[in-house]
Amino acid sequence: MNAARDEEPGLSLLVHQPGEEPALLHTGLASLEHGLPIGPDTIFNVGSVAKQITAHLILLSASDNLLQLGQRAADLLPRLKISDVTVADLVTHRSGIRDAESLLSLAGFRDLDHYTADDLRTLAYRQDQRAVPKDRFLYSNTNYLLLAEILETVHRTTLPDLVRHRVLGPLGMHSTRFKTDPRQVIPGAASAYQATQHGWQHTETPVTLPGPGTLWTTVGDLDRWLTHLHQHWQHPHQLPWQEAVDYEPSDHEPYLYGPGLYADARPGRTAVFHYGHEQGFSAAAHVEASGLRVIALSNNAGLSTDRVTAAILRDLHEQPMLPPKEVLLRAATLERIPGTVVRTQPILDDRDRHTEIGTFTCDQALGSLQLTSSAGALHLWRRGTRDQLTPTGPGVHVGNGYTLTIPSSMDQVDRFTLDLDRAPGLAYIRQ
Incomplete structure (x- = not known):
């Protein structure tokens, strides 16, 4: 690796071929201040990658008869004014409910301002009609914030306790946790950074999506989750959990969206995946019908795990004889995204x-x-x-x-x- 890049924030990468031991590669620093390198135990914020776990808990709750996917979400959320939205609509981003964080941005929140889950839910409950026609896809983090509230209502416990009991404990994901308060300290967690003209700058602020958007984990724990997901991929001609929730066209053609997962259902390409981008962190989790798993986590705002994962998959499919470790090394040396250096300029009071x-x-x-x-x-x-x-x-x-x-x-x-x-x-x- 380039010595200069070893002194930058970097990547944690994993490729797990079916029947083989996983190949891992870690580059750069988890903490620039303390010179701590990224390693297999470094914990990253994976943002929206967490949606598939939240959706899985909803499906488990339905199988336990605690809720029905086709029932009105307002039955479980009395403050919700859009009466024809179902639980399944929330899962598949077909509720038409606007993203509450986007709405908060219109209020001009500043870097050190803080908001809570209740602030976001209040904005969700102000909405009295769909922002797009019924059954139209509109990606909105608010859907999953409301799903978290539904889970806490029907289980009478907190989301972190529920996911620990139903997912993390049984799968041995002992380094994984939801961060519901931005002041919470997570041992082993990486810090996220972006490059500026004057050096590196922290990207994390007190503003963070509480609950289902703040999952912190390692590549190893995510591999355990994707292994579990693939084991429950029972029908080779169906996508995971498709018997419960249909996959429909999404905001990114030709991909579909189902229970917290994007899907490529094209013949020979069948896979499910999700990306996450949260305050300078970047994450990608990809599993194919064959069982191939690829995970990429970054704490460098100039490194897009979307691009890194695409490069890994391209090499794996086009050069199947290339050792996975070599594939990871090639992907880790991708150039940074053009234009990611932040040029800070004063705002003129004119x-x-x-x-x-x-x-x-x-x-x-x-x-x-x-x-x-x-x-x-x-x-x-x-x-x-x-x-x-x-x-x-x-x-x-x-x-x-x-x-x-x-x-x-x-x-x-x-x-x-x-x-x-x-x-x-x-x-x-x-x-």
Whole structure:
């Protein structure tokens, strides 16, 4: 390995061929401050990879007759206003419920602000209609936050206790845990970093998705989970747990989505997988119908485990005689993602040079947004920070991760619609 990269945050990789011992490779540092190298016992935040475990607990609860997948989620969550959403809709991201973290971002949360699961659930319960048509896929972390609440309701215990009793203990995943409080200390955990012009910078903040989005684990423990998943992949012509939950088209063609898993159901490619991205951490967990498992965990914001995993799988399939250890070495030397160096610049307080258009609120989101114009450009303000919008068509303007549509003349803006990737159709009205 490159000596300079050995002094950077890095990767923990695992390839497990059916009937063979797993091949592992660990590169870089878990802690830059203390010079601690990444090893087999280093614990990473795997973000949305945890969804498959949460979904598995829902399926177990259904088999125990504690709930039904087809029942209304509102039967178990009395505060939920969208009455026709089922438990299965939450599992497969077909509830149409907007992502609460995206909604909170509109309030202008700052780096050191903190929110709780209750804050996010409150935003979920403000929503009174689907943001997309029924049965349309809309990836939303809020679905799994609500599933966690359902699990805690029907089992009368906390999600961490439930997953420890039903999954982690039986599978020997003793290094794995849910982190429900950002202040909680996890022994052996890596820190996540991103590169800046002035050196490395921590990416973790007190803001974190409580519960099902904060699973911390090792490559070895994830391999135990994927082994369990494959053992229950009973029908070679079916995807895991497909007899309980159908896989349907997702937001990434040609992949399907089912119980917390994306699936490639094409002949000769059959596999299920999920990626996770959380505060500079990156994770990928992939298992094929043959039993091949590939896991990649990173604490470097410039290393995408999506790309690393794709490189590993390409070599394994195209060069089957290549030793797995060599495959991992090749993948670990992939170039960093272009443009991942963060260039921090001060935000100029130039509001006095802007013409006020109006202040707007939405009953589905917290806080207010302001529109101004300056030098012929439109700007959106939230809690003292602003985005300059780029016009892309009549009344249509694009910002950082969203589209703003003004149905009326710019001379008198009374309302606009804000479409975020995971929270579309937000109607803002002038105060």
